[in-house]
Amino acid sequence: MNIDLTREEQLFRAEVRAFLDANLTDEMRRGQKLTTGVYPEPEISRPWHRKLAERGWVAPLWPVEHGGPGWTPVQRFIFEAECALASAPLIYPMGVRLVAPVIIKFGTEEQKARYLPRILSGEDYWCQGYSEPGAGSDLAALQTRAIPDGDDYVVNGTKIWTTHAHHANRIFMLVRTSTEGKPQQGISFLLVDLDSPGIEIRPIRSISGEHEVNQIFFDDVHVPRANLIGEENGGWDCAKYLLDFERGAGLFSGRLRASLNRVRDAVAALESEGAPGLDRPHAMRRFAEVAMRLDAFEMLELMNLRQATRGGGDAGPSILKLKASRMKQEIGRLAMDLTGLAALEWTGSTQDEDGDGDGLKRTAAMDYLSGRAFTIFGGAQEIQLGIIARNVMRK
Numbered sequence: 001m002n003i004d005l006t007r008e009e010q011l012f013r014a015e016v017r018a019f020l021d022a023n024l025t026d027e028m029r030r031g032q033k034l035t036t037g038v039y040p041e042p043e044i045s046r047p048w049h050r051k052l053a054e055r056g057w058v059a060p061l062w063p064v065e066h067g068g069p070g071w072t073p074v075q076r077f078i079f080e081a082e083c084a085l086a087s088a089p090l091i092y093p094m095g096v097r098l099v100a101p102v103i104i105k106f107g108t109e110e111q112k113a114r115y116l117p118r119i120l121s122g123e124d125y126w127c128q129g130y131s132e133p134g135a136g137s138d139l140a141a142l143q144t145r146a147i148p149d150g151d152d153y154v155v156n157g158t159k160i161w162t163t164h165a166h167h168a169n170r171i172f173m174l175v176r177t178s179t180e181g182k183p184q185q186g187i188s189f190l191l192v193d194l195d196s197p198g199i200e201i202r203p204i205r206s207i208s209g210e211h212e213v214n215q216i217f218f219d220d221v222h223v224p225r226a227n228l229i230g231e232e233n234g235g236w237d238c239a240k241y242l243l244d245f246e247r248g249a250g251l252f253s254g255r256l257r258a259s260l261n262r263v264r265d266a267v268a269a270l271e272s273e274g275a276p277g278l279d280r281p282h283a284m285r286r287f288a289e290v291a292m293r294l295d296a297f298e299m300l301e302l303m304n305l306r307q308a309t310r311g312g313g314d315a316g317p318s319i320l321k322l323k324a325s326r327m328k329q330e331i332g333r334l335a336m337d338l339t340g341l342a343a344l345e346w347t348g349s350t351q352d353e354d355g356d357g358d359g360l361k362r363t364a365a366m367d368y369l370s371g372r373a374f375t376i377f378g379g380a381q382e383i384q385l386g387i388i389a390r391n392v393m394r395k
Contacts, residue, residue: 005074013078020086023051029087033262036366037212038377040089042125042167048089049096049122059096059120061245066104066112067120073305077251084254085261092164094126095119099172101245102189102238106230115191129159129173129192129216130239136161137380139174139239140183144218146175146190148225153177153190155221161377165201165214169194178233189235191227198222208369243379244317251305252324253298256331259367260294263287263335266364270339283338290327290334297323315391318384325374325381332368339364 005013031044039045052058060076062068071079091097100119103111118124135141144157155175165171171192178186194201198221204213230238267283300323304316375381 005078009074009078012075013082016079016082017086019055019057020082020088023055024048024086024088028089032087032089034363035090036208036363036370037206037210038370038373039092039164039212042092042164045089045092046122046125049091052091053121058091058122059100061097061101062120063104066116074302077302077305080251081254081257084258087258090255092125094128094164094168094172095122095124097245098128098242099126099191102172102229102242105241106189106238110226111229124170125164125168127162127165127168127171127194129162129171131161132158133160133215137383140187140236142174142176142187144173144175146177146188146223148177149222151225152222153225153228155190155192155218155223158215158217160213160215161204162201162214162216163212165194165216166203166211171216172229174235174239177235184236186233187235187239188232189229189238190223191229192221192223196221196223206370207372208366210366210370212370251301252320252327253294253301256294256297256324256327259328259331260287260291260334263331263338263364266335267338286334286337290330293330294327297327315388318379318387321378322375322381322384322388328374329371332364332371335364336368 025047028044028048031040035041035044049058056067056069057079059066059068060071060079064070096119100116103115107115115124119126129144130139130142132142132144134143142157144155144159146153146155153175157175159171159173162171171194173190173192174187175190176186177188180186192199198219200217200219202215202217203211204215205211206213229235264287267287301320304320
């Protein structure tokens with residue numbers, strides 16, 4: 001996709017490419033290429049996080065005074081696209097992109113001084129405690145309680161679909177601190193150390209067989225009241241602010257384009273092997289259709305970036321999240337349709353038995369299966385459509 005760049009932006013792109021060439025190892029690239037879940041494992045993403053932190057590039061959304069690079073929207077777009085196309089590991093966002101902006105906006109100076117440097121360096125690995133078995137899309141129905149007890153809260157309840165909780169040392173979570181008034185008015189935003197007594201983490205295997213999500217149980221867990229972010233019973237404002245970053249602050253088109261390029265390479269590998277049953281005109285037509293929709297989505301992202309600098313619209317994050325999730329699934333379907341039985345043949349293999357070096361065909365089926373969740377997590381597509389409709393009706 002060609003966009004007109006200023007000379008300064010072209011120089012910045014060259015700087016990013018040089019940094020990637022100098023610092024991105026083959027192991028990091030391969031780890032990202034073989035990732036079929038949402039995020040790569042910490043042993044893949046953390047070394048890259050540290051490299052970016054050393055360069056001052058790990059937190060594009062942060063203000064400069066807290067360690068952000070001070071990029072323009074176009075510079076950020078260039079950086080994300082070049083990282084994706086180079087197969088750089090996707091930075092795990094729970095700390096840098098989700099809880100950190102909440103701490104910056106709602107936290108005390110002491111909380112900022114305590115948590116932000118550890119997030120920036122990657123020393124702390126966070127997970128998100130929002131959803132519960134009876135409170136997913138209806139998040140305000142959450143029932144995990146935090147009862148004041150001297151200088152602590154005592155937390156009881158459970159959180160589910162908690163991504164990478166088995167790797168994390170901290171969790172940011174929504175808890176109920178009051179049952180008075182509307183459900184949203186009794187929720188607070190709390191930071192919890194996962195090594196606290198009374199916490200149990202149980203794995204949940206996804207349809208692809210991977211262990212990426214978990215259920216966490218809290219049994220009389222004592223949490224210092226100093227770990228409260230914002231006001232008690234004011235957590236709903238924190239939650240909504242964070243969701244804007246979860247749904248719309250990420251840039252998806254670069255990663256989607258990298259995925260589509262991998263489909264192209266997998267089909268080319270099959271052709272070189274003389275795979276039977278590949279209808280080349282049909283494959284080229286299907287690929288072109290998806291590529292054109294991805295081009296349009298990329299332009300939508302750029303438009304949203306520019307709009308965000310002028311105040312933006314409330315529906316922007318929901319539109320991007322919804323369309324990115326559908327594009328992810330569409331690319332997964334394309335990969336399965338074009339690679340067919342070849343993808344199933346290598347499903348579950350952990351070695352390069354296919355000889356393609358990057359597991360291009362082997363990961364197709366698992367990537368397709370894990371992609372089923374994209375229109376559910378982070379706000380189901382029905383919720384996003386409702387948000388978009390309400391914003392349109394207000395105009």
